[in-house]
Amino acid sequence: MPEPTQFTATPLVAGGLVKPIGLSVDERGQAWVTESGTGRNDARVSLVTTDG
DSSP: OOOOSOOOOOOOOOOSOOSEEEEEEOTTSOEEEEEOOSSSSOOEEEEEOTTO
């Protein structure tokens, strides 16, 4: 895979996340965030769409 030649800063704002530990962006530009939660069986995967 070639090294990136430039970077673009894009603000991503999402509230209510509990200890996010992973991020993946799909082909639609949606962000999938994995959260470890508080340790009380509340880990989850959240979807942040391009609409927020």
